[in-house]
Amino acid sequence: MNTSQLLQTVNSFWDHHITPTLTEYIKIPNKSPSFDPNWEKNGFMKEVLDLAVDWTNKHKPKKSKLYVKQSKKRTPVLLVDIPGELDGNILMYGHLDKQPEMEGWDEGKGPWSPVLENEKLYGRGGADDGYALFASICAVNSLLEQNVKLPRILILIEFCEESGSPDLPHYIDLCSDLIGSPDLVVCLDSGAGDYKRFWTTTSLRGLIGASLRVDVLTEGVHSGGASGHVPSSFRVARQLLSRIEDQDTGEVLLDELKTDIPDYRLDETEKFVSILGNEVVEEFPWKENMKPSSEDNVEGVLRRTWRPALSVVGADGLPPSANAGNVLRPYTKLQLSMRIPPMVDPIKAQEAMRKALTENPPYQSKITLDFEEGAWGWNAPETEDWLSNAMEKYSKIFYGQSSGSLCEGGTIPFMAMLGEQFPKAQFVITGVLGPGSNAHGPNEFLHIPYAKKLTACVASILSDFPKK
Numbered sequence: 166m167n168t169s170q171l172l173q174t175v176n177s178f179w180d181h182h183i184t185p186t187l188t189e190y191i192k193i194p195n196k197s198p199s200f201d202p203n204w205e206k207n208g209f210m211k212e213v214l215d216l217a218v219d220w221t222n223k224h225k226p227k228k229s230k231l232y233v234k235q236s237k238k239r240t241p242v243l244l245v246d247i248p249g250e251l252d253g254n255i256l257m258y259g260h261l262d263k264q265p266e267m268e269g270w271d272e273g274k275g276p277w278s279p280v281l282e283n284e285k286l287y288g289r290g291g292a293d294d295g296y297a298l299f300a301s302i303c304a305v306n307s308l309l310e311q312n313v314k315l316p317r318i319l320i321l322i323e324f325c326e327e328s329g330s331p332d333l334p335h336y337i338d339l340c341s342d343l344i345g346s347p348d349l350v351v352c353l354d355s356g357a358g359d360y361k362r363f364w365t366t367t368s369l370r371g372l373i374g375a376s377l378r379v380d381v382l383t384e385g386v387h388s389g390g391a392s393g394h395v396p397s398s399f400r401v402a403r404q405l406l407s408r409i410e411d412q413d414t415g416e417v418l419l420d421e422l423k424t425d426i427p428d429y430r431l432d433e434t435e436k437f438v439s440i441l442g443n444e445v446v447e448e449f450p451w452k453e454n455m456k457p458s459s460e461d462n463v464e465g466v467l468r469r470t471w472r473p474a475l476s477v478v479g480a481d482g483l484p485p486s487a488n489a490g491n492v493l494r495p496y497t498k499l500q501l502s503m504r505i506p507p508m509v510d511p512i513k514a515q516e517a518m519r520k521a522l523t524e525n526p527p528y529q530s531k532i533t534l535d536f537e538e539g540a541w542g543w544n545a546p547e548t549e550d551w552l553s554n555a556m557e558k559y560s561k562i563f564y565g566q567s568s569g570s571l572c573e574g575g576t577i578p579f580m581a582m583l584g585e586q587f588p589k590a591q592f593v594i595t596g597v598l599g600p601g602s603n604a605h606g607p608n609e610f611l612h613i614p615y616a617k618k619l620t621a622c623v624a625s626i627l628s629d630f631p632k633k
C-alpha cells in the first residue's frame with residue numbers, strides 16, 4: 166500500500182465530500198431524544214437520516230449494502246455492510262445524534278451555524294460525532310482504490326448515543342446476524358490528547374444520570390415571612406449532596422462508586438502526563454486565577470478518568486436571577502451527572518446513591534429521585550502486537566510522532582456492551598476530540614487537518630489486519 170497516495174486520496178475526499186456535508190449536517194438541530202422529547206414530530210432526525218442515506222448511497226463501496234432499521238418508537242440505526250475478501254469481521258462505529266446547544270458560543274458562532282475558521286469547522290456535532298460515518302467510508306474507499314484486500318467491514322451508526330444509547334441493545338439483538346462476532350472494533354467517537362499524533366482510548370468512565378427534587382412547601386411564600394422557620398429546599402438539597410460528595414475536595418464518598426485502579430493504568434497515566442506536561446491543565450478554559458482540584462497532574466488526570474465525580478448539570482424551581490422575587494421557593498430540582506470509573510457496576514452504584522440521598526430526609530422533606538438508565542464504563546483488553554505496532558507505525562508515518570494512549574473520562578455505552586459481549590475483540594477507540602474541541606460545550610470544533618490524518622491512520626491500520 167502506498168501511504169502517500171492514500172493520504173492524497175483521503176485529503177481530496179474530505180475536501181470534496183466530507184467537509185461540505187458536515188457543514189450541512191451542523192445546521193440540523195438533531196438533538197438526541199433526551200434533549201428533544203418531540204424528536205419524532207420535529208423531524209430533524211429524519212432530516213439527518215435522509216442526508217446520511219443519500220450521501221452513503223453516493224459514496225459507499227461498490228459491493229456494499231446499506232440498511233436502515235427503525236423499530237417503532239425507537240431512533241434508527243444505519244448499517245453499511247462491506248463484504249471482504251479476507252477472513253475476519255471488523256465493526257466501525259459512530260453516531261449521528263447531538264448534544265443540546267449550551268450557552269457561551271463566541272460572537273458569530275453557534276451550535277447550528279457552521280463556521281470554518283483556521284481549518285476548524287465550528288458547530289454542534291461535527292466532531293462529536295458527525296464525521297464518523299463519512300470518515301469510515303472514506304477510509305475503506307481509500308484502501309479499495311489501491312486494491313488492498315480487506316476482511317468484511319460493518320459500519321454501524323446509531324442515533325441515541327448522547328442519550329445513553331437506550332435503543333442500541335434492541336438493535337444489537339435485532340441485527341445480531343449482521344453484526345456477527347467482531348474481531349476488531351473501531352470507534353471514532355473519542356478523544357485525542359493533542360493534535361500531534363494518533364491517540365487511542367484504553368478506558369472510559371460510566372455514567373449515572375439522575376434528577377433530585379426536594380419539596381418543602383406546596384407553593385412559594387414571602388421569604389420575609391417564612392425564611393428561617395421554613396427550611397430552604399436549596400439547603401436541604403445541598404445537605405443531601407454532601408452525603409455523596411465531600412464538599413471541600415469533590416471526592417465522592419460512596420465506596421460502591423470507586424474502583425481499585427490497575428497499576429498498568431497508573432503507569433499509562435504517568436506516561437500520558439509526561440507527554441503532555443502542563444497541557445493537561447492548560448487545555449481547560451480557566452477563569453482568571455482558578456486552580457484545579459489537585460496540584461499533582463497525574464492525580465488530576467486520574468480524577469477525570471478513574472475516579473467518580475459529580476456534576477450538577479441543570480436545575481428547576483429556580484427562576485432566572487433577573488426575575489427572582491424574594492420568595493421562599495417550594496422546591497428545588499437538580500439534574501445530577503455522576504461519572505463512574507470503569508468496572509463499577511452502575512446498578513449497584515445507583516442503589517448506593519438512592520440510599521444516601523433518600524434515607525432520613527432532613528425535616529421529612531419530600532425527596533424525589535429518578536434515575537436514567539445507567540451506563541457502564543469500559544477498560545480495554547490487552548492490545549495485540551499487530552495492532553499496537555500498526556498504530557505506532559502509522560502515527561509516525563502520518564503525524565511524524567509516536568502514537569499515544571489515554572484514559573477517557575467520558576462514556577460511550579456501546580463499547581461497554583461490545584466489550585462484555587465480545588471479550589475477544591480488539592478495540593481501536595479513537596477520535597478528533599482534542600484540546601479545545603469542546604464537544605458538549607460552546608464552540609465545539611472539528612480540527613480538519615487532524616481528522617484527515619486520523620482517517621488515513623485508521624485506513625492503514627485496517628490494511629494491517631492479520632491475514633489468517
Ligand SMILES: [Zn+2]
Nearest residue numbers: 293294326354
Ligand atoms: Zn459522541
